[in-house]
Amino acid sequence: MKKFLLVIGLLLFIIPGVVLAQQKATVVGRDIGELKNIRISGRLIDQISGEPLVGATVTIRELNKTEVTNTNGSFFLVLDRAEYTLEFRYVGYETIIYPIIAVGEGRISLTMIQEDFTLDDVVIFGRDPEKNLRSTEMGAISINMNTLKELPPFLGEVDIIRSIATLPGVSQVGEASSGLNVRGGGADQNLIMFAGAPIYNPSHLFGLFTAFNPDVVNDFTLYKAIIPTRYGGRGSSILDITPKSGSLDTWGGDMMAGSVSGKLSINGPVVKDKISAKVGFRGSYINWLLNSLNNPELRTSQANFNDVNGILYGEINENHNITYSFYRSYDDFALASDTTISWTNLSHSIRYNGKLSEKFFVDAIGFYTFYDFSIFNRSGINNFDLKSGIEDVGARLNFTYNLGDRNKLFFGADTKNITINPGELIPGTNENGEMSVLPQLVQPEFARESGVYFQHDFEIGEKLGFSYGLRYDSYQYFGPRTVRSYAPNLPINSANVIGERTYADGEVIQSYDGFGPRASFRYSINSKTSIKGGYNKMYQFIHLISNTATIAPTDVWKLSDEFIRPQIVDQYSLGLYKNFKGNIFETSFEVYYKDIQNVVDYKDGARLLLQNNLETEIIPGVGQAYGVEMYVKKNLGRLTGWLSYTYSRALRRVLTPFEEEIINDGNWFPANFDKPHDLTLIGNYKLASNVSLSGTFFYSTGRPVSFPEAKFDFAGNSLAFFRDRNLQRIPDFHRLDLSLNFQLKGKGKFYEGDWTFAVMNVYGRKNPFSIFFADQAGSPPQAYRLAILGVPLPTLSYSLKF
Structure with a gap:
């Protein structure tokens, strides 16, 4: 037998x-x-x-x-x-x-047809399996959504932003943080684009969820080292998210129901073989969970979010197509109070792709994006509405010309107008019909960013590959606006104002420009080993005004003006790349160094909200970042996954002619997000053809904080005294997440689809998200930790295709 x-x-x-x-x-x-x-x-x-x-x-x-x-x-x-x-x-x-x-x-x-995983020894690559060796690109990481779905879900679904944070050189400051810190850069130094339109707050529920529905995303690419010249406007990274268009042949869809949220998307042909549509909706129902808790503060809280996507794709012919993308996300949150915080992202984009000849291609994008936040107080005593927002309108035109199989030329231009409404306080009325606060309006800001670029990628034989290019960025900050003048050789503050000037609508107040060269090379030692190096210069004309370590919806964006200069980032990178055993294993080792000019820092006691003259609260500084990144990925077998480790430092220095503005005696000090050691281990094990077990382990150094050294009494109040910034750290962060996925086929029965059971924070680690201080009689203020997720959190989700 x-x-x-x-x-x-x-x-x-x-x-x-x-x-x-x-x-x-x-x-x-x-x-x-x-x-x-x-x-x-x-x-x-x-x-x-x-x-x-x-x-x-x-x-x-x-x-x-x-x-x-x-x-x-x-x-x-x-x-x-x-x-x-x-x-x-x-x-x-x-x-x-x-x-x-x-x-x-x-x-x-x-x-x-999708692989059903009945074989153990099949390698599926999303792109050229040797692209990491042969390309001149450094720090460009592309992830397909099918790969992302193998990771443990967060609160029932996979998360784009959190998946990127598992890669070397990328980190987050905690469990409820939406921003990314890439190679020592701040959260504002990342340009996040969805379908070509910039997105300013990519989060739901203060970072617990990413504001992008995975079912309408095809793939995304993060550029963190040598950024192609077609991108500009940010200092650290570009995250380019491509939506998924609908089918031109048949109607179908996806559905998911989880413990705290659900989603539904449908797609199909509007005109068969010519026009397709895809619509996706995602929403939360977390309030039932809050209402069932014993804690009275949480039971009276509310948290809601939803997002909607629409993609309309039209094929003119096999050489020309047009895609329209719509995106909107909405959040509102209230924690046991009469104050509700809400924020909205909205974007439209239209994209044309054309093949003008066998060698000449064009990609044109027009976009509109809008972000705003609001705080509503309905306490009956101090009723008010506080609003702020930012709006972008722009276009990009990109051309590609193939000079040969391994010789390509890229060139193009882009421009956008930016409008910022920093804040408006709208008073309400109390029970007596009286205004309890005074109205206040911060002057809006207007600017235009533009750029032209070219890039040449070519190879010399099998050993050498080169990429070089140049981007020219220009920026105009214009009126209407009233601008203060300050006495020379004195600190910029309200006591030293000597006059003001009013600029007319469209009148240029301040201009900046600069050339950003970018170059990289690749030398192949052999068919499985290569060395790459490069240099990158970026200009950033917009700044996030925030004294928190992560992006918050109440943060204010500020344009460069005559007092706040654009950030300039120079980055140098060198890496060794090697694949083993027929590309089963991919490994890389990279080192980098960054110089950052015109970093925004804050004076002691700075007032940032509803501030018409932020230059009086801000001081310029410089930064530097350096690090070592190691990455090992296994593509084959029952067990797949990757290990990433980063040792990095992100330092800041503020040294001015005025003693009262100097921070930490003019010495280098850690940035809020500096975490020297960052380790991620991810594994996916196929228990059977339709059952897989996934796990993710995180470890990182605790981020910097400032502890008070003493306290003193002032006007009857006990105040903390801080000598230096960011010289202490919160405890180290570590967490284990596990998930079990079942792919069930019931031939139309209700249980057909994917069932995923996940447990976040398996061993219940109380990772501190922040430190706060409480006064204690006879001693300095005592520190206490705030943990966002301090217990194991199980979730169950069910998804299917139809």
Whole structure:
């Protein structure tokens, strides 16, 4: 019997290989005698949903050449008349081997089916598996949503921002934080774009959830080292999120119900093979959980959020397409009080992709984005509304010209107008019909950012690859606005005002510009090992005015003016990259150093809210950051995952001619988010073909805080005395999350789909998010820790495709 089973097993193993070897090649194109430069286009879609597969790789084995599908799932090849073997790969999908005979211009349309994980030894790569070795890009990390779904969910669903924080060089300050700190940069130094439109607050519930629905996201790329010249405006990183367009063939959708939130998305053809639509909605129902708690403060609290996405895709022909994207998110939160905080993100974008010739491509984007927050107080005593917002309107035009297979030229331009309403206090009336506070309006700000760029990527043989480029950024800050003048050689404060000037609407108040060179190289030691290095210069004309360590909805954005200069960041990077055992293991080792000019810091006791003259509360500083990043990833087998470790420092220095403005005696001190050691370990183990266990372990050094050294009495109040900033640290952070996923197929029964059971903070670590101080008689103020998540938190979610 054993011999019989062995024979059957060998036949099952050998026969598919024989069939593949004998598979007849498909003749592509009409034979009209073409011998060279035969143009072949194609498209890849999901076999079930019909959605385009963006970022799939198409490899021509005979030429050792790989192309990547665009936002429509399309690819383009230029071949000579011959026989070829095409290999199609996409994360989470079965690989397709497709022999062809190219005889003339033609088109290939293929469907790919998701891998059911019945085999243990299949490697699925989302992009070229050797791209990390052969590309001149440094610090560019792309993640497909199918890969993201293998990570333990946070409160029932996968999270884009938190997944990025598991990568080397990227961190967050705590469990309820929405911002990212990338290579020693502040949270405001990251440009986050959804469908080409900037998003200013990417969070729900103060950072407990990311404000992007994973079901409408196709993939995202983080640039943290050598940033392509087509991007500008931020000092540390660019996070470019690409939405998923709907199917041109069939209608379908996704649904998820979790412990605290749920989501639904549907998509399908509006005009078959021409126009598709995709709509996604996500909302929370966390209030039932709050209302069931014993704590009276939490029981009277409320927390709500929702977001809506809409994507309309139109295919003019195989060479031209247009995509319209709509996005809106909303939050409101009230913690046992009469004060409610709410914030909204809103964006529209329209994108045109065109192939003007076999070598010339265009990508054009127009966008509008709006962010605002409000604080409403309805206590009956001091009723008021406090509002603030920021608005962007802009466009980008990008061109690509293929000089050859390994020789590309990129160039283009972008511009946007920025309007900031820093704050408006609208008084309400009390029970007697009287205003309890005075109205206040902070002057709005207006500016324009523009840039032009070019970039040249090319290779010299198999060993050397180069990328160099230049970006020119220009910035104008203009009226209407009334600007103070201050006495020279004295600190900028209200006591030293000597006059003011009023600028008319559109009149330029201050201008800045600068050239940002960027260059990188790649040297291949062998086919599995390469060295890369590069230099990057970035300008940032907008600043986040906040004295907290993480992004909060009440933070105010401030434009550069004649007192606050733009941040300038110079970064140097060097890395070693090596793959092992047929790309089963990917490893990298990178070092970097940054110089940061014109860092915004704050005077002691600074008042930042509703401040018409922020220059009196702010002092300029400089920064430096350096670090070492190590990354090991396993792609093959039952156990997959990665290990990332970063040693880094983020330091600041404030040294001015005025003694009262100097911080820490002019010495270097840690930034609020400085965490020298940061370790993440992620694993996914396939227990069976439809069952997987995932785990994530985090460890990091506690972030800096300032402890009071003494206290003193002033006007009858006991006040804390602080000597230096950020010279103490909260306890180290560590946490373990686990999840168990079941893929059940019930042929239409209610339990068909994916069930995910997850436990956050498995061993109940009380990680401190912040430290606060309480007065104690006869001693300095005593420190207490605030933990956001101090107990194990189980969640259950159910999702399906239909």
